[in-house]
Amino acid sequence: MTKIEHIGIAVKSIETSNLLFEKLFGAPAYKQEEVASEGVKTSFFKNGPNKIELLEATNPDSPIAKFIEKKGEGIHHIAFDVEDIIAEIKRLQAEGFVLLNEVPKKGADNKLVAFLHPKSTNGVLIELCQEIE
Secondary structure (H helix, E strand, O other): OOEEEEEEEEEOOHHHHHHHHHHHHOOOOOEEEEEHHHOEEEEEEEEOOEEEEEEEEOOOOOHHHHHHHHHOOEEEEEEEEOOOHHHHHHHHHHOOOOEOOOOOEEOOOOEEEEEEOHHHOOOOOEEEEEEOO
């Protein structure tokens, strides 16, 4: 893992939250997209070298909808940049971590992604991200 890639925040309304984060950072989101396979709309903000991803559920069965139902709005995951996501998945499995995705999938912001189960990471959902070339 080379750096924190972004912090994901679950929100009820991406439109309302975009306005809040625009005020907070003094700049608009640099990218918005929908990831239909995950049932989510995303919005990305930069703050210096750091990125924040806002996530709004697009259907009631999506992981974000279930998260908000259980815990409310707030930090959903921390994503780490990796150079070789396949090698990192194998390394983490060998270390005893439980993966939600043993095979990476296409995520937002031109990334391949895989998630570690929070039960194996002190209650924090960890995302691995590799730039798609």
